[in-house]
Amino acid sequence: MRQGILVLAKDPSILLGLLRAADLIVILLVGIAAYEFRHDEWAMPTQYWVGIALACILTAQIFHFGGIYRYDNFRHLMRNMARLAPLWVAVGVGLASAAFFSKTSEDFSRLWAGTWFLGTYAGFFLIRIPVAVLFYVWRRRGYLARTTVIVGANDNARRLITHLERTQDHGLKVLGMFDDRVTRVPRGIEHVPLLGTVDDLMQYLRRHNVDQIIITLPWHAEERLMNLMAKLRTAPTDITLAPDHVAYRLIDRRVHQFAGLPMITVAERPLGGWSYFVKAIEDRVLAVIAMILFLPAMLVISLLIRLDSPGPALFRQPRYGFNNNIFNVYKFRTMYQGPPPGLAAPLPEGSAVAERAGIGGLAQATREDPRVTRIGRFLRRTSLDELPQIFNVLRGEMSMVGPRPHAIAHNEEFAKIIDQYMGRHRVKPGITGWAQINGLRGETDTPEKMERRVQADLYYIENWSIWLDMRILFRTLFVGFVNENAY
Structure with a gap:
C-alpha cells in the first residue's frame, strides 16, 4: 500500500x-x-x-x-x-x-x-x-520529493546544484554525487557530498531509495558519456542527462522530439492552436459588450470634439500590427487639425516640442503640448481617446489586451536601438496591456523608457492566458484610464 x-x-x-x-x-x-x-x-x-x-x-x-x-x-x-x-x-x-x-x-x-x-x-x-x-x-511526509544523485562532480554539476537551490519548488532532494575521478574532484559542491565512484553508485542504489540519476558530464565528452549511460542503463531508476551550460540561458523552454531527436524550443508562436480561437472569441465578445456599454459616451465625446475645434471627431493613423502588417488605428481627435491658437503655423519637425521627444525629431505629445485641444487634454489623460479602437477589435486588427501599437516613425526608430522590439508584433496590438497597467505609458522620450515598455509587452506575450487578460482588464478599470504620464 x-x-x-x-x-x-x-x-x-x-x-x-x-x-x-x-x-x-x-x-x-x-x-x-x-x-x-x-x-x-x-x-x-x-x-x-x-x-x-x-x-x-x-x-x-x-x-x-x-x-x-x-x-x-x-x-x-x-x-x-x-x-x-x-x-x-x-x-x-x-x-x-x-x-x-x-x-x-x-x-x-x-x-x-x-x-x-x-x-x-x-x-x-x-x-x-x-x-x-x-x-x-x-x-x-516528504512523499513528493524525488530523491536524486548526480554523476559527475564538475562545473555542470555546480551550475545544476546552484540552480536547484535557487529554485525551491523543483521537488528534488539531492543525496550526493558520484565520479570515477575521486582523487581529482572536490569532496563536495554546495553541501552536496561526493559519495564515491560509479561502481559505488551501483551498490548505493541497492541500499537506498533513489528515484533519479542525473548525469552532468559535458556533452563534448561523447565516448565517456556513452559508456557511462550504457553502464547505468541497468539501474532500476530514471536516468536523465543534464543540459550543457548554454541551456541555463534557456530556462523554461519546452523540449520536444523532432524526427526522433530531442529539441529545445527557443521560441514558440504565441497564441497557436486553441489559444488563438479562445483569444479571438474573447476579443469579439468583449468588444461587443464594450461597444454596448460605451456607445452613448462615444457619441457625447464626438459631439464635444466637434464643438471644441474644427475638424472630424475621429482620425485614422497607420500603425504596425500583427506580423508587422500596417493597419489604420481609430482614435478620437485630440489635437487641432490646423495650427494651434496663437501659432501662425503647425509645429515643424525639429521644433522644441519635437526635440524633447528625444528620438530624432519624431514628435510625441508632451506635457502642456500646444497642439492638444481642451477636450483632447481630458481625453488623453483618461485614455478615452482610445475607445474607437473597439472598431479595430471588431475588424480583427487589434485585441482588447495586447502591446499598444506605436506610430510607424517611432516604431522604426526604436526597432533600430532596442533588442527584441519587433517581438511585440508576434501578437495583435491591444487597447490596453500589461505595460499600461504597470504605469509604462505616455511619452517615451528616452530609449530606456521604451525598453521597459517592450520588456513588459514581451512578458505578456510569453505568459498569455485568459486569466492574465481578465486581470489586465480589471486593473485597467482602476489604474489604466488615469495616469500622470498620459498627456
Missing part, C-alpha cells in the same frame, strides 16, 4: 489526470441534476446533451491552456479556485456565444443554465478540497 502511495506521489500527473476527468464528470452530473431541479424529470432533450458535451470540450481545452492542472497551483486551494473562476467564465461566454450565433438560446432554460453554471463551480471546489489535503499531507 505504501509503495503504491509513493508511486502516485512521485508522479502527480496521475492524480492530476484523474482530476481532469473528475471535472468533466462534475459538468455532466451537475447538468443532469440542474435539469431535474428545473423540470422535475431526468430525461433531458438532445440540445441539453449537446450543450453539456460542448462545455466539456471547451473546459478541457481552456483549463489546460490556463494552467489549471499544474502541480504548483495546488499548493494553495483558494489561489487555484481564483485562477479557475475566469476560465470557467470564459467557458460560459463561449457557450453563450455559440447559442447566440446558432440561434438556439431560446431552447435552453435560463434557470437551468444559471443553476448548472454556479453548481458546477461549486463542484469544482468540492473535489479540489481532498486533492489539496492529499498534496499537503504528502508534502509534510
